[in-house]
Structures are given as C-alpha cells and as structure tokens.
Amino acid sequence: MTEEIVIIGGGTGGSVLANDLAERLEAEIDAGDVSVTLINDGPDHVYKPVWLYIPFGLREPEDGRRPLRELVDNRIEIRQGRVTEIDTEAKQLTTSERVSPTHYDHLVVATGSTLAPEEVPGLAEGGHDYYSEAGALALRDELLEFTEGHLVLSVIGSPHMCPAAPLEFVFMTDDWFRKRGLREDIEITYTYPINRVHGNPHIAEWAQPLMDERDINTETFFNGEEVDPESQTLTAMEGSEIDYDLLVSIPPHRGVEMIAEAGLGDRGWVEVDKHTLEAEHADDVYALGDAAATGVPKAGSVAHYQAATVGQRLASEVRGQVATAAYDGKTICFIETGMDAASFVEFDYQNPPSPVSPSEKIHWSKLAYNESYWLTARGLI
Amino acid sequence: MTQLDIEPAKTVDARGAACPGPLMDLIGAIRDVDPGDVVVLLSDSDRSLTDVPEWVEEAGNELRAVEEGDDHHEIYVEKV
Structure with missing residues (x-):
C-alpha cells in the first residue's frame, strides 16, 4: 500500500x-x-x-x-x-x-x-486594498491620480496577512508624495484597532516616533465598523468617525x-x-x-x-519513528520605511522583535529577496 | 482554572501570541459574537491586564472578570 x-x-x-x-x-x-x-x-x-x-x-x-x-x-x-x-x-x-x-x-x-470586506457594511464599495491582485490594481488607478485630500489607511481586519504591511504602506505613501512635491496637499491618517500603532509593542514603540516625524496622523483604539461611501465616512465601534477622500483598508480576513x-x-x-x-x-x-x-x-x-x-x-x-521536530515561532519581516529605506525584524515565541535602524541597504535586501523568493518556493533557500 | 459562574460564548487562546497580540485576537472575536455574549481571553502577556480593560472601556463593552494566574490570565469581556 x-x-x-x-x-x-x-x-x-x-x-x-x-x-x-x-x-x-x-x-x-x-x-x-x-x-x-x-x-x-x-x-x-x-x-x-x-x-x-x-x-x-x-x-x-x-x-x-x-x-x-x-x-x-x-x-x-x-x-x-x-x-x-x-x-x-x-x-x-x-x-x-x-x-x-x-x-x-x-x-x-x-x-x-481570504478577504471578507463584506463583514463591514460599505467597505467593499467605499474602500480600497492592496491585499489582493484586483484590489492593488484598483488602488493603483486611484493613487496615481491622487494629488490632494485625506488618505486614510485603516487596519480593520484582525488577524490579517503581513502585520508589517500597513506601516509600510503609510511610510511609502508619505515618502512617495514628498518626492513628488504633493505631501503638503495630502493628509495621511493611520488607524489601528488597539491603543498603539502595531500589535507588537516593540514594533509599535519603534514606529510611533517615525510616524510623528513624518506628520502621519494616528488614531488608535479604532475598529472600523461601517463605511458610508456616499458621505465618505468611516465609523469605528468605539464611536469615533473619520472623513476620507481615499480609504485604504486592511479588510477582515478569514x-x-x-x-x-x-x-x-x-x-x-x-x-x-x-x-x-x-x-x-x-x-x-x-x-x-x-x-x-x-x-x-x-x-x-x-x-x-x-x-x-x-x-x-x-x-x-x-518511517515509523517518533516525530520530534517543533516550530519555535520564528518569524522574519522586512519593513519598508519609505521608497528607498527599510528595517528588519526577527523574533520567535521566546524572543521579542527589535527593529534595526532603517537603511537603504536593507531596502535593497528586501527587493533582492523578493526576486530570489522563487528559490524559496522551489525549496532551495 | 476559573471558578467563576460565567459561561463564555467563545474562548480566545492567545497564549504565546507574539504578534499581532492578544488584544487584537480578542477584538476579532468580539466582532463575531452577539451582544450579551461573553468572550474569555487567555493571555500570558501581563500587558493584557492593562490593554484589555482600557479597550473595553473605550469600546463601551463590559469587563466581567479578570483572573490573574502564574501561567496565564483569563479576562472575561461581555459585548454590549
């Protein structure tokens, strides 16, 4: 057999x-x-x-x-x-x-x-995402033409894929709009479900000052509950409300x-x-x-x-042997902090993350890894 | 184990959770349950003892009980 x-x-x-x-x-x-x-x-x-x-x-x-x-x-x-x-x-x-x-x-x-934007009324109609091919393409159409107004990045889903990506997106948009001379006309707000800007306290402590330096508004304890695409408003279960011109969300996941x-x-x-x-x-x-x-x-x-x-x-x-291998929680993530700088974290069940100082070298390491990823999928690295 | 007379509709076991964290897991669970249901969060992070009550108050839910333990804590939250 x-x-x-x-x-x-x-x-x-x-x-x-x-x-x-x-x-x-x-x-x-x-x-x-x-x-x-x-x-x-x-x-x-x-x-x-x-x-x-x-x-x-x-x-x-x-x-x-x-x-x-x-x-x-x-x-x-x-x-x-x-x-x-x-x-x-x-x-x-x-x-x-x-x-x-x-x-x-x-x-x-x-x-x-999988993504489940339908769990939040109005989100599928009013929000954009970059957590799917179709979503990223639709967002590109909006973002490339966005020259003024209020861009809101709202983390709604929890848990969601790649916990670093919401931070990366606002750091990248900030830098991208600055380099194009548009930043003064664009307000950026980042919302997060708990009382800090990232689930992991060590990453949150690292990210908050970077956001302050760059004039990225933060709204914490904000759990998006409803979107009104007509009035372009996002309401949280905590009762607060934000008006947006471009809403980018991390939708609920399943x-x-x-x-x-x-x-x-x-x-x-x-x-x-x-x-x-x-x-x-x-x-x-x-x-x-x-x-x-x-x-x-x-x-x-x-x-x-x-x-x-x-x-x-x-x-x-x-082979009829006792299985002894165990997963220790090991995780590594690159975190883009702009269009040409990135940080890196490594942690596991026992050891918390400690993000390294952002550098251009790490940014290029991330892009290089993205290219060599296909060797990972093939089981070579 | 708890001796409390509370029957949770859902248990969130966030012991060992490094990221995104126990409170995030709890909020996800609260979204799923009906008003009046209780969710119990199992967390071995001491930070949950302050994070969770703070959010519960902010969101207008009710903190039913907190059982502190050596190994982990059990925090009971009722969705209002």
Whole structure:
C-alpha cells in the first residue's frame, strides 16, 4: 500500500513543504511506498508581497505569479481543483473537480487567508486594498491620480496577512508624495484597532516616533465598523468617525469555509498545537502558514519555517519513528520605511522583535529577496 | 482554572501570541459574537491586564472578570 500525503494549498507553505518532502522522502517516493499530492485551486503559485508595490506603479500582478509545475519537484503530483469538504473521520476529501486521491493518510492544510470586506457594511464599495491582485490594481488607478485630500489607511481586519504591511504602506505613501512635491496637499491618517500603532509593542514603540516625524496622523483604539461611501465616512465601534477622500483598508480576513465545516477551527483557522502544528481536533492533520492559528503573524517567513517542521515530522511518521521536530515561532519581516529605506525584524515565541535602524541597504535586501523568493518556493533557500 | 459562574460564548487562546497580540485576537472575536455574549481571553502577556480593560472601556463593552494566574490570565469581556 502506498502511503498518501495530501497537501491542500500551493502558496508558500504548501509549495515549500512539497519540495521539502520530495527531498526528504525521495527514496520512499521513488519506490512507490509514499505518494505526495499537492492540490491547488489554480495553476499558479502567487507571491503576495509583490502587491504592496503595485499601487505605486512599481510592480505588476504577473511579477508575483508562476506556474506551480515550474516550482515544485516532479516527484510531487499536482492536482488542480478546489477541496470543498474534509471528512477527518474517514480521511476523505471531496473536491470540485473530482481530483484524486480522495483518501489521505496524512493531510496538511495550507489554505491561507481570504478577504471578507463584506463583514463591514460599505467597505467593499467605499474602500480600497492592496491585499489582493484586483484590489492593488484598483488602488493603483486611484493613487496615481491622487494629488490632494485625506488618505486614510485603516487596519480593520484582525488577524490579517503581513502585520508589517500597513506601516509600510503609510511610510511609502508619505515618502512617495514628498518626492513628488504633493505631501503638503495630502493628509495621511493611520488607524489601528488597539491603543498603539502595531500589535507588537516593540514594533509599535519603534514606529510611533517615525510616524510623528513624518506628520502621519494616528488614531488608535479604532475598529472600523461601517463605511458610508456616499458621505465618505468611516465609523469605528468605539464611536469615533473619520472623513476620507481615499480609504485604504486592511479588510477582515478569514480562512476557507470548509475548515469550520470539518470541525477544525473557527473562521477558517485550524486550531493547532503551536509547536507541533498538529490539528487539535483531528488525527493525522497538520496545518501551516496563515491557515494555522498559532498566534504568530500570517506571513510567508512563518509558512516557510513551519513547512520545515511539518516536513520533518511527516518524514518521521512515514518511517515509523517518533516525530520530534517543533516550530519555535520564528518569524522574519522586512519593513519598508519609505521608497528607498527599510528595517528588519526577527523574533520567535521566546524572543521579542527589535527593529534595526532603517537603511537603504536593507531596502535593497528586501527587493533582492523578493526576486530570489522563487528559490524559496522551489525549496532551495 | 476559573471558578467563576460565567459561561463564555467563545474562548480566545492567545497564549504565546507574539504578534499581532492578544488584544487584537480578542477584538476579532468580539466582532463575531452577539451582544450579551461573553468572550474569555487567555493571555500570558501581563500587558493584557492593562490593554484589555482600557479597550473595553473605550469600546463601551463590559469587563466581567479578570483572573490573574502564574501561567496565564483569563479576562472575561461581555459585548454590549
């Protein structure tokens, strides 16, 4: 009997894991003892960090897309289809395209995040985002023509992908408008749900003075509850109200619906052991990346490091050995602080982040990493 | 464990949360529940003991109870 490992989702976590398993289990796969299948709902792998640069006219959506087949080892079966149901008792999958296998011995959920702007009345009509290809393109149309008025960046969703990106966006817009001589005619306001400008206190303490220096208004304890696109007003659940000319939001996020239906966790986030990444409510199911509720950021670096943990654990299990690999919460993020400077943070469950002084060198490191990311997806770095 | 006579509609386990932080997780949960429901936040960050009550007051919700523990704290918030 061939042991079936199925990965749902071909984003950073799913792709890195597939390549990791192709290497670790090369002998078993070649002998026909193990089969690894990656199921994705499209032909492409999408690298989302590219989207931050689209509104400024610096990147195109296709810069963040490559065919999965070019990135994933040939030992891995790739199936295109959407998994609509997971029966964790029978270990069966139902898919929209009737892809095989329908049975799994080991399942990895790497289904990522989706946006749910409809949860906030008026947001889909009144707001823009750069957390999707379509959103980033629509925002580009607005931003390139925006020459005066009030730009509001409101973090509404929590948790959301890439916790650094809202800070990056306001730092970049500030610098971009200054360089174009427009900043005096444009007011920038940043709103955040809690009593500081970032969830992590160390990053918030670092970012607040930078925002003050640059005349970026901040509104904290602001949880957007309703948008009125007619009067161009954003109202918070705390009762305050902001008028805007251009609203850019981080909309509410969800995972995919079938996760809740399978009893794996709420809102599409799989409840997992934060170290082993095993699902709390099912056997032989792992989750990683955005789909796993670990409390660490929903970021590519997290998915990357978690993939190594899951790969090692699955290899141990397939070989009948005790799985000992554990994820330590490791996260790394570049944080753009303008159009040509950036900072960098690294942290884990035990050690808090300490952002380094912004520099041009780090900015170029970020851009260089974005180009070399495709080697990460291929499992090479 | 708590001996309180409060039945939370939802539990938010933010123990070990580095980022975006326990309060963010709590706010997300409060959005999802109905008025009158209680959400309990499990947090091992001492900062939650000040952050959470401050937000609860700002947002006009009700702090039902705070159970401080050596390992983690349990904070009960009712959505008004």
